[in-house]
Amino acid sequence: MRLWCFGLMTLLIAFAAPAAAQGLPPGPHVKIKLVAETETPAANGEVTLALVSTPEPGWHAYWQNPGDAGLPIKANWSLPYPVTAGPLEYPIPGRLTIAGLMNYVFEGPFVPLVRLRVGGEHAAGYKLPVKLHLQYLVCTDAVCVPEQADLATTLTIGDGAVSPERRVQFDGWRAKLPKPLSGGGTYQVTGGALRIAVPFPAGAAASQVYFYPATLDAVDYAAPQTVTRDSDRLVIETKAKSPSGAIDGVLAVRADQGFAVRLTAGQVAPAPASADIGVSAPAAASSSQAPAQGLLLTALIAFAGAVLGGIILNIMPCVFPILSLKALSLAKANDEGNPRGEALAYAAGVIAVCLALGGTMLALRAAGASVGWAFQLQNPKVILFLLLLVVGIALNLAGLFELSAPGFVNRAGAKGTSGAFATGALAAFIATPCTGPFMGAALGATLVLPWPAALAVFGGLGLGIALPFLLLGFVPALRRALPRPGAWMETLRHILSVPMFLTAIALAWVLGKEAGTDGMAIGLIAALLAGLGLWWTGRRQIAGKSAWLVPLPLLLLALATIALIHPAPATAEAKAIPGAEPFGEARLAALTAEGRPVFAYFTADWCLTCKVNEKGVIETDAVARALADNKVAVLVGDWTNGDPALGRFIQQRNRDGVPLYLWYKPGSAQPEVLPQILTQAMLRELAAAR
Numbered sequence: 001m002r003l004w005c006f007g008l009m010t011l012l013i014a015f016a017a018p019a020a021a022q023g024l025p026p027g028p029h030v031k032i033k034l035v036a037e038t039e040t041p042a043a044n045g046e047v048t049l050a051l052v053s054t055p056e057p058g059w060h061a062y063w064q065n066p067g068d069a070g071l072p073i074k075a076n077w078s079l080p081y082p083v084t085a086g087p088l089e090y091p092i093p094g095r096l097t098i099a100g101l102m103n104y105v106f107e108g109p110f111v112p113l114v115r116l117r118v119g120g121e122h123a124a125g126y127k128l129p130v131k132l133h134l135q136y137l138v139c140t141d142a143v144c145v146p147e148q149a150d151l152a153t154t155l156t157i158g159d160g161a162v163s164p165e166r167r168v169q170f171d172g173w174r175a176k177l178p179k180p181l182s183g184g185g186t187y188q189v190t191g192g193a194l195r196i197a198v199p200f201p202a203g204a205a206a207s208q209v210y211f212y213p214a215t216l217d218a219v220d221y222a223a224p225q226t227v228t229r230d231s232d233r234l235v236i237e238t239k240a241k242s243p244s245g246a247i248d249g250v251l252a253v254r255a256d257q258g259f260a261v262r263l264t265a266g267q268v269a270p271a272p273a274s275a276d277i278g279v280s281a282p283a284a285a286s287s288s289q290a291p292a293q294g295l296l297l298t299a300l301i302a303f304a305g306a307v308l309g310g311i312i313l314n315i316m317p318c319v320f321p322i323l324s325l326k327a328l329s330l331a332k333a334n335d336e337g338n339p340r341g342e343a344l345a346y347a348a349g350v351i352a353v354c355l356a357l358g359g360t361m362l363a364l365r366a367a368g369a370s371v372g373w374a375f376q377l378q379n380p381k382v383i384l385f386l387l388l389l390v391v392g393i394a395l396n397l398a399g400l401f402e403l404s405a406p407g408f409v410n411r412a413g414a415k416g417t418s419g420a421f422a423t424g425a426l427a428a429f430i431a432t433p434c435t436g437p438f439m440g441a442a443l444g445a446t447l448v449l450p451w452p453a454a455l456a457v458f459g460g461l462g463l464g465i466a467l468p469f470l471l472l473g474f475v476p477a478l479r480r481a482l483p484r485p486g487a488w489m490e491t492l493r494h495i496l497s498v499p500m501f502l503t504a505i506a507l508a509w510v511l512g513k514e515a516g517t518d519g520m521a522i523g524l525i526a527a528l529l530a531g532l533g534l535w536w537t538g539r540r541q542i543a544g545k546s547a548w549l550v551p552l553p554l555l556l557l558a559l560a561t562i563a564l565i566h567p568a569p570a571t572a573e574a575k576a577i578p579g580a581e582p583f584g585e586a587r588l589a590a591l592t593a594e595g596r597p598v599f600a601y602f603t604a605d606w607c608l609t610c611k612v613n614e615k616g617v618i619e620t621d622a623v624a625r626a627l628a629d630n631k632v633a634v635l636v637g638d639w640t641n642g643d644p645a646l647g648r649f650i651q652q653r654n655r656d657g658v659p660l661y662l663w664y665k666p667g668s669a670q671p672e673v674l675p676q677i678l679t680q681a682m683l684r685e686l687a688a689a690r
Contacts, residue, residue, distance in 0.1 A: 029059040029138045034151035037170045040158025044120035051112045059138050060105040063093035067221045068101035071137040078131035082119025088112045091176040092258045102221035111173045128155040178250045184261035188268040194240035197268045202232050206253040218243040228271035235271040299453035303460040310464020342420040343473020349424025351462035358458025378642030380515040380565045384523050387507040391527045394500035397493045401538030513605040516568030529558040583637035591633045598664040602637035610659040617678040626687040
């Protein structure tokens with residue numbers, strides 16, 4: 001049928017289309033404009049071009065796989081050396097059935113994007129003429145007309161700056177592209193039926209599910225698709241055509257949201273008969289109220305989970321160093337000052353940082369990056385900044401120099417609430433290496449939520465972190481339960497400097513892992529410069545002189561060393577567990593196909609929760625022996641430097657960061673997601689159960 005349709009289409013285009021088009025308004029019936037995100041791309045960089053396409057009413061163009069009939073856009077580039085063009089990236093199409101033939105089309109405005117890679121052979125100011133010849137088919141329900149378009153623009157090698165208006169415009173277009181879902185799902189063909197399983201959060205809205213196959217002739221396009229929600233996966237059943245090898249496509253979960261997914265052949269268990277089942281008819285329409293209600297419920301559940309996760313984060317091992325700052329602030333709240341104002345300012349600082357980090361992460365995702373929570377810690381420059389900050393806090397608590405409030409705030413600001421705001425902001429920033437219970441699933445939901453709802457989830461995380469301090473600020477009975485201020489506070493300060501010094505040591509170790517021994521040496525030199533500057537500050541304070549102006553050059557020099565830090569080249573890591581292997585999706589597929597149990601865990605050197613689990617559970621002799629005795633394969637995904645492939649796989653498992661622990665039972669392609677706090681007994685029992 002497909003060959004017949006394409007043959008007929010070719011004949012129509014070659015002979016019949018001009019005659020059929022007589023009496024139609026003159027074209028083009030799809031107007032296309034070429035827009036560059038920046039006209040001054042940087043050498044050795046990328047620039048995104050948009051094909052802003054607007055069909056006339058009643059006309060439609062075709063997706064990359066047109067379906068049973070139609071033709072996709074054919075692009076012929078004329079590019080100067082050394083510019084190269086990537087493939088067209090399409091938004092999610094619509095469905096149109098005519099005479100029993102399914103078409104994947106765009107009936108309204110749509111914007112394919114393409115990324116150009118610019119080499120580094122030319123200096124700033126060099127002109128790059130870009131030309132593009134497009135051939136595409138446009139149709140109504142009754143007639144098809146081939147059209148062409150010649151587009152051109154001139155780029156100039158520059159600094160790559162993007163205007164705010166253009167950035168907003170392109171971010172809106174990128175948001176309509178399917179998000180990458182590395183690792184994707186699995187498909188199985190049984191008796192002519194195709195069954196697909198794709199992991200998807202149980203609480204996430206998915207009211208208009210449909211699988212658009214980009215791979216040709218894998219699926220019977222016109223056949224209905226039956227969709228089943230089965231816990232944390234979507235199961236889709238339809239009629240197979242002639243699938244072979246991997247199947248690429250787009251899993252649409254709403255009309256404007258979908259995920260680019262690759263399906264690999266394997267075993268797909270049928271969904272339970274009691275599961276919620278719906279049918280995506282070839283061109284069925286859905287109520288707009290249902291997805292709105294589903295999104296609201298998902299957002300509320302994720303917000304509640306983020307608040308709970310933030311509360312628990314206050315007692316997680318990775319957050320313990322910031323408790324020293326909070327202890328002093330809580331003690332101060334017993335005074336007759338402004339405890340409510342202090343509490344609100346502290347909460348505002350925490351929430352502001354969580355919103356800023358979350359908003360940056362969402363913006364990077366919209367630009368196509370695979371990033372998760374604590375993404376900034378994958379940059380050794382940020383680690384060095386944190387190292388200097390923690391060294392300063394530790395020396396302040398140890399009594400080397402004085403500030404009138406915890407954190408780096410000046411004496412005037414500390415008389416108000418800016419000191420509490422700075423303490424809250426610092427607490428949230430230092431807490432980012434952690435992911436606790438409830439928090440992982442809540443932040444994972446931001447993958448499928450609109451950006452305002454996703455941003456609210458990050459605000460909920462900040463609210464959870466700040467909630468204990470808010471209660472102390474607004475409930476006098478809780479404040480009265482605290483010890484009265486006195487000389488003990490000075491001793492407590494000195495004692496609490498110890499965990500801050502230990503945190504500095506840990507950060508120096510992470511810096512060495514990310515930037516190598518040279519980077520660690522630079523970091524230690526910077527810490528020494530900062531320490532000398534702060535010691536000098538303390539000496540001048542004791543003498544009653546102006547404290548900060550003279551030591552300031554040393555502090556600025558310490559900060560300037562951040563520019564010298566660069567990521568170290570990747571090197572082979574020593575195996576933490578005998579027989580452990582680096583994580584790879586191909587290796588995972590091979591091990592599960594062999595029927596071996598697999599324990600896959602994802603970690604990062606800057607994730608303190610990960611390190612506690614590894615040293616206290618995973619790498620212990622008892623657990624290592626249990627894994628080896630039961631022939632459990634161990635795969636380790638090191639996300640320290642932000643490997644994008646690992647980032648996409650982690651997101652595909654509905655998580656937004658590390659730690660992530662997956663247990664694959666023998667012969668199962670779907671893993672059990674383990675808690676983020678492990679025990680030795682848990683892993684030994686899983687290994688023995690097989």
